Amino acid sequence: MDENTGVFSARRAVIPARTLRTDRWWLQPLLTVLGLGAFVIYATVRAFWGAAYWVPEHHYLTPFYSPCMSTACEPGSSHFGTLFDFPWFIPYAALSLPFLLGFRLTCYYYRKAYYRAFWFSPPACAVSEPHGKYTGETRLPLIIQNVHRYFFYAAFIVTLINTYDAILAFDGENGFGIGLGNIILVGNVVLLWGYTLSCHSCRHVTGGRLKNFAKHPTRYWLWTKVSKLNVRHMQFAWITLGSLVLTDFYVMLVASGVISDLRIIN
Amino acid sequence: MSYQGKFRVWRGDADGGDFEDFTVEVNEGEVVLDIIHRLQATQVPDLAVRWNCKAGKCGSCSAEVNGRPRLLCMTRMSTFAEDEVVTVTPVRAFPVIRDLVPDVSYNYTKAREIPAFTPPKELAPGEYRMQQQDVERSQEFRKCIECFLCQDVCHVIRDHEENKESFAGPRYLMRIAELEMHPLDAADRTTEAQNEHGLGFCNITKCCTEVCPEGIKITDNALIPMKERVADRKYDPVVWLGSKIFRRDRGKS
Ligand code: SF4
Ligand code: SF4
Ligand code: FES
Ligand code: FES
Numbered sequence: 001m002d003e004n005t006g007v008f009s010a011r012r013a014v015i016p017a018r019t020l021r022t023d024r025w026w027l028q029p030l031l032t033v034l035g036l037g038a039f040v041i042y043a044t045v046r047a048f049w050g051a052a053y054w055v056p057e058h059h060y061l062t063p064f065y066s067p068c069m070s071t072a073c074e075p076g077s078s079h080f081g082t083l084f085d086f087p088w089f090i091p092y093a094a095l096s097l098p099f100l101l102g103f104r105l106t107c108y109y110y111r112k113a114y115y116r117a118f119w120f121s122p123p124a125c126a127v128s129e130p131h132g133k134y135t136g137e138t139r140l141p142l143i144i145q146n147v148h149r150y151f152f153y154a155a156f157i158v159t160l161i162n163t164y165d166a167i168l169a170f171d172g173e174n175g176f177g178i179g180l181g182n183i184i185l186v187g188n189v190v191l192l193w194g195y196t197l198s199c200h201s202c203r204h205v206t207g208g209r210l211k212n213f214a215k216h217p218t219r220y221w222l223w224t225k226v227s228k229l230n231v232r233h234m235q236f237a238w239i240t241l242g243s244l245v246l247t248d249f250y251v252m253l254v255a256s257g258v259i260s261d262l263r264i265i266n
Numbered sequence: 267m268s269y270q271g272k273f274r275v276w277r278g279d280a281d282g283g284d285f286e287d288f289t290v291e292v293n294e295g296e297v298v299l300d301i302i303h304r305l306q307a308t309q310v311p312d313l314a315v316r317w318n319c320k321a322g323k324c325g326s327c328s329a330e331v332n333g334r335p336r337l338l339c340m341t342r343m344s345t346f347a348e349d350e351v352v353t354v355t356p357v358r359a360f361p362v363i364r365d366l367v368p369d370v371s372y373n374y375t376k377a378r379e380i381p382a383f384t385p386p387k388e389l390a391p392g393e394y395r396m397q398q399q400d401v402e403r404s405q406e407f408r409k410c411i412e413c414f415l416c417q418d419v420c421h422v423i424r425d426h427e428e429n430k431e432s433f434a435g436p437r438y439l440m441r442i443a444e445l446e447m448h449p450l451d452a453a454d455r456t457t458e459a460q461n462e463h464g465l466g467f468c469n470i471t472k473c474c475t476e477v478c479p480e481g482i483k484i485t486d487n488a489l490i491p492m493k494e495r496v497a498d499r500k501y502d503p504v505v506w507l508g509s510k511i512f513r514r515d516r517g518k519s
Contacts, residue, residue, distance in 0.1 A: 005425070005427050005428065006425035006426060006427065007359070007424060007425065009427040011280040011362070011369075012280075012358060012360070012361055013276055013278065013283060013355055013356045013358060013362040014282050014284075015276065015355060015358065017333075019333050020330065020332060020333030020353050020355065021333035022350075022353075023334075108490055111469065111470055112470050115469050115471050116471055121421065121469060121471070122425065122471060122473065125334075125419050125473035125476050125477065126330065126333055126335055126424075128421075128424075129421055129425050131425075133426070134422065134425065134467070135467070136422060136468060137467070137468070138464070138467055139466075142469070143466065146496070146497045146500075146501040147501065148497075149502065200486075200490045200491075200494065201494060204494035204495075204498075208491050208494060209494065209495060209498060211447065211448075211451075212449035213397070213399040213400050213403065213449075214397030214399055214400055215449075231483075231486070
């Protein structure tokens, strides 16, 4: 930061330190970097892996490969048909992953998290940022964050697809059955709905955009429900990263024969 | 139950200043403002501090304690260890007048720039009616005590003096949101928030919400809803197209 701006501007109290905070303010950004970093690495590796994503016996499909659209997808794993043989650099779920990535990248919570942790803008409250200039989301490229609602619509559809996958998984090769995998898939989908429906854009479209609640009782009611979820949006954002990895990892282990699914019924 | 506490208090004015160290008596149940008052009474009679209610309701005693924007009268001494040095400075986003007293006139300027409540022309005063659900929504924003801690912590102006001109700060963007969500307000607040008051500068990093002594969810309930309304108006071709075709008065429904 410039020596003469920000907290060092003329007429402000002359204090040489960028922050006088004595608590561990750096811990939260650090955990954010580690958490998001770990997820991005895992997700990238798995998205391009091209194997161990489908358990034919129990019809488990990992969310990282849903919908599976390449002709190379394992038989039975493509619930919505296939397009063509994807080259190695296109993930089999190329139709959903970019939208899911966009959804999370433009999410109001993740924006807060990475603006703070990766861009130090600001690193923590009352800790001066290291940048000389700041225009925020007033112009390109960050003004693009305003498209978030489109990603919300797209993610809504993808979550429907994930739900469909989770339901289909109850009908395995030998008919109806329930295993640990089913519980994990369903749990993951429930959490994904929690994340998707608690989105600020969702809160806005259901009722937030109204100027007069009293005139729209149904939308007002919906808004109150979404608002209840919305206060947990950050929690859902982190929990779903975990549940996605856990679900994918479990399917990967079963699909590659490292472990066998724990069956409860059939 | 009392002990000798160590304090580091910033003293000076707009031309310069420095920290001074003090050892002062601290008693059970006291807040930082009590200690500042004891300093005035026993050691530095000319120490300047602004306060009024000592009840967290007037918003006068905003300062920074151990680097965190706080109300002096609501910061309990019991939150510090007895051997901890407690550092007290004036708020760092605004010019200082003397010691712990800042010049908060930026906020008054910004307040004046927002057009007042604009009722529809066809209604006479006395005919305004509003339902409870709609009252509740702005009730939260009206808890504001104008302590300006949110304005102080916001990095847009705290770290960038030059943005003060174009950015109203969370407290006043929240005021715009309050008017925008008022069923009877007829003015165009959305475009105004983006074009005149710098809503786009906010990167929703939520420090305003973190420091608000009234616990107002400024970011979630005022700033993000305003950003969504701006997106409706300026960046949503579907809404734009719909409004062209159906001539709907967007957002006023
Ligand atoms: S959320 Fe926006 S207004 Fe609030 S402190 Fe952060 S940048 Fe400033
Ligand atoms: S919104 Fe909260 S922090 Fe900001 S001035 Fe009002 S009471 Fe203070
Ligand atoms: S998904 Fe986080 S705000 Fe929309
Ligand atoms: S003295 Fe009134 S809020 Fe602290």
